[in-house]
Amino acid sequence: MTFNLRREEIIEVDQLAALLEHSPGKGAQALLVAAGQQVVEAQVLLGQILLDGRGIEKDPALARRWFAIAAYQGNAMAHNMLGRCLEHGWGAEVDVPGAARHYRAAADLGLDWGLYNYANLLATGRGVVADQAQALACYRQAAEAGHAKSMNLLGRYLEEGVACSADPAQARDWYRRSAEAGDFRGQFSHAAMLVEHGQVEQALPWLEQALSTGNLNFLRRSTPTLEQAGDARLQALAGRYRARLGELQASA
Structure with a gap:
């Protein structure tokens, strides 16, 4: 169907x-019409649906071209999505240095991803x-912009003292914020901190x-x-983690 959109x-x-x-x-x-009329945001969204095959035939190579445009x-x-194509080899060969250049361009424009x-x-x-040190700075900037995954990794740097002085209190705070923002790794990190402080009941929901x-x-x-945890409640939950892991491995 042709769309005659002004x-x-x-x-x-x-x-x-x-x-x-x-x-x-x-949609x-x-x-397609909007992208052809140089609506940049439409070009990006078109690239995404071409990657996913949503409403259109999946075509990673064409997605990559629209991202480049x-x-x-x-x-x-x-820039970020073109970087992902280059990093993962979607639509053409892997080019990690090229991915880094485009991620850097997106980062310089302030994009959290x-x-x-x-x-x-x-x-x-x-x-x-x-x-x-530069990785830490980027994670911190993204975390402060509200990026949940970066919050978790900033917490890890602060917990382990990588490229900074270790600060367990700040690490706990960033893990909590990551968990509350919905990142599953942040939820696990936050729970691990709670367990470390004897707060197993509070950790279980996370x-x-x-x-x-x-x-x-x-x-x-x-x-x-979890399987190595000494608490029976955590070991019981570990069994469910193991079962879910088996399901995902079977479907991979």
Whole structure:
């Protein structure tokens, strides 16, 4: 179906996103029109649905091209998403140094996800020279902007004293804030701190929440930790973590 939309009807990308939610096929068609008329936010959203195959045939290579078009125009999220394509090899070969450049561009524009992704590369030395101090600075900036995953990692740096003086009190606070913001790793970290201070009952609801949304890699790392706990309540919960891990491994 061809959409004869005037430019003033397609500028409101929020409306296009809502249309995409309620009618994926029509929303995708409208996004194609808007992207072709140089609406940058529509180009980014079009790239995302091409990655996901939502309302349109999945095409990572074409998604990557739309992200590149929008990034060339200075869109921060486009830089971030192009970085993800380059890091993970979506639509073409893996190029981690290229990913770092685009994450850095997104970070320089103040995007929390750009700061987080760039910090991850700095922390691990992938695509860039490892720099824990700069990684910490990026995590902190993203955390202060409300990025839940960065809050958890900032807490870890403060707990372990990486590139900074250890500050357990601040670490606990950032773990709590990450947990409350909905990050499952933050929920587990917050729970671990509560357990360490003998507050197992208070920790259990956070561990339940982490279990309900945690991914495969998280469960691979967290399950053995719970299994080694001395408290019977934690060991019982570890059994449920192990069962969920098995489910995710079977479907992977």
